[in-house]
Amino acid sequence: MSSSVQSVVSQPYKYGFVTDIESDSLPRGLSEDVIRAISAKKNEPQFMLDFRLKAYRRWLAMEEPDWPNVKYPPIDYNDIIYYSAPKQAEKKLDSLDDVDPALLETFDKLGISINEQKRLANVAVDVIFDSVSIATTFKEDLAKHGIVFCSISEAIQAHPELVKKYLGTVIPTGDNYFAALNSAVFSDGSFVYIPKGVKCPMDLSTYFRMNNGDTGQFERTLIVAEEGSSVTYLEGCTAPMYDTNQLHAAIVELVALDNAEIKYSTVQNWFAGDENGKGGIYNFVTKRGLCKGGNSKISWTQVETGSAITWKYPSCVLVGDNSVGEFYSVALTNNYQQADTGTKMVHVGKNTRSTIISKGISAGKSKNSYRGLVQVNPKAEGARNYSQCDSMLLGDTSNANTFPYIQVQNSTAQVEHEASTSKIGEDQLFYFAQRGISPEDAVSMIISGFCRDVFNELPMEFAAEADKLLSLKLENSVG
Amino acid sequence: MINENAKTILSVRNLHASVEGTEILKGLNFEVKAGEVHAIMGLNGSGKSTFSKVLAGHPDYEVTAGEIVFRGQDLLELEPHERANAGVFLAFQYPLEIPGVSNRDFLRVAYNAHRKANGEEEVDVFDFDDLVEERAEIVKMDVSFLDRSVNEGFSGGEKKRNEILQMALLQPTLSILDETDSGLDIDALKTVSGGVNQLSTPDNATVLITHYQRLLNYVVPDYVHVMCGGHIIKTGGKELALELETRGYDWLTQKEAIA
DSSP states (O other): OOGGGTOOOOOOOTTOOOOOOOEEEOOSSOOHHHHHHHHHHTTOOHHHHHHHHHHHHHHHTOOOOOOSSOOOOOOOGGGSBOOEEEGGGGSOOSSGGGSOHHHHHHHHHTTOOOSGGGOOSSEEEEEEETTEEEEESSHHHHHTTTOEEEEHHHHHHHOHHHHHHHTTSSSOTTSSHHHHHHHHHOOBOEEEEEOTTOBOSSEEEEEEEOOSTTBOBOBEEEEEEOTTOEEEEEEEEEOOOOSSEEEEOOEEEEEEOTTOEEEEEEEEOOOOOOTTSOSEEEEEEEEEEEEOSTTOEEEEEEEEOOOSEEEEOOEEEEOSTTOEEEEEEEEEEOTTOEEEEEEEEEEOSTTOEEEEEEEEEEOTTOEEEEEEEEEEOTTOTTOEEEEEEEEEEOSSSOEEEEEEEEEEOOTTOEEEEEEEEEEOOHHHHHHHHHTTOOHHHHHHHHHHHHHHHHHTTSOHHHHHHHHHHHHHHTTTSOO | OOOTTSOEEEEEEEEEEEETTEEEEEEEEEEEETTOEEEEEOOTTSSHHHHHHHHHTOTTEEEEEEEEEETTEEGGGSOHHHHHHHTEEEEOSSOOOEEEEEHHHHHHHHHHHHHHHTTOOOOOHHHHHHHHHHHHGGGTOOGGGGGSEETTTOOHHHHHHHHHHHHHHHOOSEEEEESTTTTOOHHHHHHHHHHHHHHOOTTOEEEEEOSOSGGGGTSOOSEEEEEETTEEEEEEOHHHHHHHHHHOSHHHHHHHHHO
C-alpha cells in the first residue's frame, strides 16, 4: 500500500462560527446550590428538584466509566458552566417575532429556519441554543391533533403529570455516570407526547447548537407514544470550533405503548476537533427506548460524523410481546476522532425481534469501535436478533474494532451475528480511475454504497444530507 | 487493418519501469497506429501485464526512463483517471469487485466523467439507461447484471463481459485487453471477441495481451509481438502466433539469451 491512501485532511468545519450574544450563566462548578439555582431559574415544581438532587447524590458516589475504547485527559467537572442561556430567553416569548435577530441569523446560517413560513419540508423544529430551547415551530398545528411538542422546561410547567409519570422510567437517574450527571443538571430539551391512535402528521425535530465555549450541554428529550400512535423524530447538532473540549452529556428516553411506533434519527455533526486532534466535543450520550406495549416498535438511525469522542449506545428494551427494536448506524471517524458506539437490545417479552446494522468508517488516525449487547432474558420465548457489523478502513493508520456481547438465556431464541472488515484499497481506486472516475468520487461512491442499508432508513432529505456530509468529511482523505 | 498513412495513436520509446525497486520493463519500444490490432505474447513474468498497468498509470509502478506519447500528449504527465478520460482503456485481467456500488451507477458516473472531460454535457439517468441497455446487447449481457454491485458475485466470464461492456460504453481510442481470454469458455470467448471486433473502427486501436493463440482466431491481429525480459524481442504478422503455438518460446528466448 503506497502513501496515497494515507494523507488525511479534514474538510474545514463550516458550522464553526460563534454567535456573539449576551448570556446569563451560572458560575462554573457543580454543587447542590448550583442544582437548586438551575431548578429555581426554571421555576420547577418540587418533584423536579428532588429528582435532580437524588441524581446528583448518586453521581457523587459514581465513577466515570473507563471501559470504553477511548482515551482523553480527565475532565474537571468543576470547571464547567452548567447553565448558560441567551439573556433574552429569560423572559417568555409570545411569538417567534420576538426571537433575538442574532439567534435567528445563527440558525439561518445553519440552514435551520425558525420562521415557519420559510420552512419547506413538513417538519416541526424545537431549537435549542446552549442550555435553553429558543423556539418550537408548528406547535399550534400539532396541538389540534392533541400532540404536545415543546421544550421539556415548558412541559414541566404545562404537563407536570406526564413528565412525572415518564421521566427517568427508561433511564433511571443512577443508570450510568453521564446519565446521573444529566439528570442532576439538565437544562432543556424536547418533549413529545402523541396521544392514543394519532399518527403524527409531520416529522418532529430538534436542532442542538452549542455556542458558549465553557458550557456543558445537558439536554434531555422525552418522547411518549401512546397506544396505536406513531411519530418520526429527527435530531441535528452543530457547535462552534474551540480549541478546548466541550462536554455534551444528553439523555433521550423513548416510551412506546401498545402498537405504537417511534422512529428516531440523528445526524450528528458536532465539531470534531481540528486535524491535529485539538478541541472538539465529548459526546457522552445515553439514549434508550422502551417498547413497553405489545407490538410496539422503536427504531434508531444514527449518522455520527462529528465529536472528538463519541460514547453512545442507543438501545431498545423490548418488554412488550412481539415488540421490535432496530438500530441502524453509520459512524465515521477521521483525523484523531474516537468513537465507541453501538447499541443494546434487551429482549424481555415473547417473540421480540431486533435488528442491528452498524457501519463504521475509519480514516486518518482515528479509532472506531462498535460495541453492542444482545441480551435474551429467560422469558423471551422465540426472540430473534440479527446483527451485522461492517467496518471499513481508509488508509493504514486508522483503527476499527468490534465488541459484540451476546447473552442468551432462552433456548428458543435465534441470534445471528455477521461482521466484516474491508479496506478501500489502492486497486479498487485504480479500477475507478481507469474508468475515468477521480479518487474523491470513487471514495464517495464506495462509502455511499457501504452505508446504503442505513441511509435507506433515513427520511429522504436527511439521507441526501448525510451522503453529502460523509463526502465532505472524507474530502482529501485520499489522493 | 494496416494503413501506413494512419495517425500514430501510441508511441512508446525506451520505456523502463520498476515495481518496489525491481526493474520489470527494460527499454520497451512500441508503436500503434489508428485502425490496428496488436497482440503482445510472451511467457509469464515477461512484463506484459506490467506494461498495461504502466500505460494506465497504476501507482505501484514507477517509470524510471523513456517516454509514452498518446495522441501527441505526454501520457506520463496525466493522472490515471485523466488517462482514461483521454481515451486509454484497460480491460482488467482480474476485474475488481465493488460491493454496494451498482453496476449501472458505476457505468453512468464513468460515462459522464468521460463526457465532462471532453467538454460534453452529462446525460441524465433515463437517457443513460437506454444507452447502456443497448450497449449490453453487444456483449449479450442480461440487463439484470446492471442492477447488481459491480462485479460482485459475477462469474469469471461475466466479469470479462462487463469489462467489454464498459469498453463499448466509453469507446476508447486505445483499448488494452489484459488476458481477457483467460478463464473463458468457448461461447464466452466468441461473445467477447465479437464485441471487441464490433467496437473496432479505423480511428481506434486494440492491444491484446494473451498467452494463447486461441483468441487470435477470433480477433485477428495485424501485428504479433513477443515480449521477453521487459522488452519486445520479435515482431511479426499473425502467422507468428501460429508459429509460437507449435514451437513454443524457447527458440526465441534462447536467441535472446545468446544475443
